[in-house]
Amino acid sequence: MTDAKITTIEQLHAYLYAALQLEHATIPPYLTALYSLRNESNSPAWRILRVVVVEEMLHLSLAANVMNAVGGTPDLTAPDFVPDYPACLPDGEDDFAVDIQSFSAAAVDTFLMIERPAQAPRAELRLVPRGASARHLLAASPTAPGMQYYSIGEFYAEISRGLRYLSDEYAREGRELFTGDRRRQVTPEFFYSGGGEPIVVTGLESALRAVDFIAGQGEGLGGGIYDAGNELAHYYRFEQLKAGRYYQKGDQPGRPTGPALWVDWGNVYPVLKNAGLDDYPTGSELRRVAHEFNETYAGFLRFLTKAFTGQPELLLEAVPQMFRLRDDIRRLIRNPIPGRDGVHAAPTFEMPGVAGSAAGSTA
């Protein structure tokens, strides 16, 4: 499948755009599950989801750093940037749906699939033909239509391979691959979170480190349960919720032996799965507020795009905006949908102006 390999800078940019899309696409499902928890009495689940979602935001910023380092332009405002949910992710030779839904055992199963370590059993299976599904697949090959990666890990492995390949090619021709404006990098002073600092990407070594960090924080490193920063990888964090037990140092995958952990599966707002504005009654306040949320979110993605294209200091101002988004999401989720007998609303993440969604109309 040589035609799927990254051999040009344009292809590398396309892959990195797909990486930005992919890292962002996990955020709406994680946030919705997090804020569907009725209150913080479900604190283990609350903390695990919160850590993971904040780290996905770090991954998004790292993907932007790599994109900027190789002279690309992170654009979170493109019409296809936010997927139409359920989004679709590769699962070996098949794919699976990622729903926006309440916190539940089914949701955690999906999260495990998102973060699952999955190396293709044979090299020729790293890239496989897409099934009959017509849905837009995240981590599909941007350069070989009809092909998908065996897993997210394999998708990132191709980005790393492409970075090394292009760096060598450029060096041979006496050119520099990493020509991006250094001032576009998201540096630690503009990024406020736990779970790791942004890696400033200035060359091949730091670019590979950033890509490894993204992939490793999801699925662990080299078959272990910890990532490069000695933090429990996302897959194993979620596994604790199913196991009812924390991992501790020295544990083997699948066999946590730490303290017991309690999940109150029923203490959750039951939100409508993959709700769209059309699910909310015409003329209702709920519909108006859900529509306004989508506009606010689209504006937030425009704001992040500015931060990632030369004004990284804006990320400091993005933090209060994110807290307001949190409050908006919680208000939506606490509202029952009129006429739906106790089923609650959720943000729909339909971006205004995108064809095929009801996002443009409040009526």
Next chain:
Amino acid sequence: MSAAGMSGRFLAFSSEVTAFSVFDLQGTGQAESYLSTVLRVVGEETLEELLGAYARTAHRPRTLEADIFSSEKLGPIARNIIKLWYAGVWYALPPEWTESFGALENDGTFTASSGAYPEGLLWRTIGANPPGAKAPGYGSWAHAPIIPPIPGDEPARPSAAVLADTQAEAHADVPRPRGPQAQQAKETAQ
């Protein structure tokens, strides 16, 4: 009548007296807790009396004040419900009330639930975060507070979205509500 059957009427009354929409009230996540607080303190019969009086004001403008807020019995309870939504606290009924209508076993001043304080409407009303809870983000205090519009008064006051827009304008083209109302709000904001 069960608490569930009363919930819609309790919310309608609460919306009227707090000037927050039913959506916003539900959005606090405290509706059930506040209804059960009121029921526990004043009892079903008295709450029914209040909600019944409210229902009768529906087609008679300006009777809310006369029939409820001026009532020796219902007035203090109605005011307590407003305070409950705004502060998350049930305040002990005044001595005049207990002298006339008898002391209630569950009356007293208390916070309705652990979630009540951060969800008090007063914080949204003044565009501030509840100190010690609901972190607003470092440096957020450098910006003007975002105050939600008063229902029925929207055209005169900029909406939160428009204000956010104005704040961020120096850096970003964040979403802009459409329509004449939004335009007017925007002009006010500037």
